[in-house]
Amino acid sequence: MADQSVQRVHKYSENGITTLTLNQPERRNSLSMAMLEALSSELEAIATDSETRVVVLAAHGSVFCAGHDLREIREQLDSHEFQLALFNQCSKVMQQIVNLPRPVIARVAGVATAAGCQLVASCDLAIAAESARFATPGVNIGLFCSTPMVALSRNVSRKHAMEMLLTGEMISAPQAERMGLVNRAVEEQVLDETVYALARTIAGKSGHTLKIGKEAFYRQLEMPLAEAYDYTSRVMADNLMADDAHEGICAFLDKREPEWNDR
Template identity: 55%
Template sequence: MFDSSTKPLVSLKVEQGVAWITMERGQAYNALSDELMDQLTHQLQRLAQQPQAKVVVIRGAGRGFCAGHDLKQLTQDQDKQRQQRTFERCATLMQTLVNLPQPVIAQVHGIATAAGCQLVASCDLAVAEDSARFATPGVNIGLFCSTPMVALTRSLAPKHAMEMLLTGEMIDAERAHQIGLINRVVEAEQLQATVAELAQSIAAKSGYCVQTGKQAFYRQLNQPLANAYEDCSQVMSCNLQHQDAIEGIDAFLAKRKPTWSS
């Protein structure tokens, strides 16, 4: 049986400016059923309107972060339109992560494969335990990871992304760190504390400043060099006029702690 659309597959708590989202489908390695993707997207969209949540963390219950799409649900029939809707749901989820005002951190344990690896690549930052493993293994079952490829090619050097996509092989956390898929590797017992410390460090900054920076970062990525500089020059000029920049510079010069407006 597949998940009921009313079953809570995502839990949320907000503490000290950090929103902790947990995928609660641990018995299935948090495979991305349609219902789980809908609930996760809904929670993210709600958080976008909650300024008290300055950083978002996504994690998975059970033995792994996320095993990708729910293949049983995806192939229960060969209705191409229904399958297309599943991939459209996934695209909406991944774009919601990128477009979310707040930075998003993936807290990875166990496995992150296929669309689960895509989820990691779509987050702004990622921290993994040292035993975590990553893969885009669709090629092994005749289903190339074409949608995970979109996120991978925007996070990794092309040859690293192609190696993952063409071989379908698992890579360990150290290798994922080397190629830029994740930011940090820590011992399992330190994972929660490390993510919390990182999230709190970001949450202590000006919310306006961080959100402005995230938006500009993704916008300039694919712009021609001259356009990127023009765009970001305008962003910095506007940022400089904001009360948080005025306060921050004054606090820096006065050697005191700033008080942010957001």
């Protein structure tokens, strides 16, 4: 059974949207080992849940996620084995999000720092309240945000990533939007409306097609140009053999709504 530091909530279940809510506001939703294991367990379950089409990652409280639990780290400061296990577990969770065959949308209200910023950057999409703030402040305490750097540098330009990493300073949600760290910064009162409207739009697509597309997106990013085109050409040719591609093309030409079979 997953640790209750992550609450799995089914909302708009008729549309296949699952919300995962970080639920330790008293600890600033920090990514302790227990929190990471709980989140990993929930993501593992969702990966094989055919009813889930889109995941929303949210948090209770005024802080989205403050990164790793520094109290826990201090208690284990002399244990290199624990520290390595902690960062490996965190890296596993971030990769689970990227590899999840469902799109993941971060709903960010409050502060997202260090590994919390990494969590936002690892999601496929992110919507933030205008009051939200982001930082990779490890440099301020002598611990460079090396693992957050992986997700951050794959989502924003090198210059922007380096400025965040080298200064440790907070940036606003509108700044994060301009940098590409989040898709949109919206007024807090319309945050849920915006997040779930986006989730419903995506959930209305073929789940099979979304799975194919998300996997191909991340794989081609790491390829040279010619290799990426060769790979995605094969992906599209294979995609056209799927039932949903046949249905979608026929529905478009017949001017009707498609009926997805997710295969």
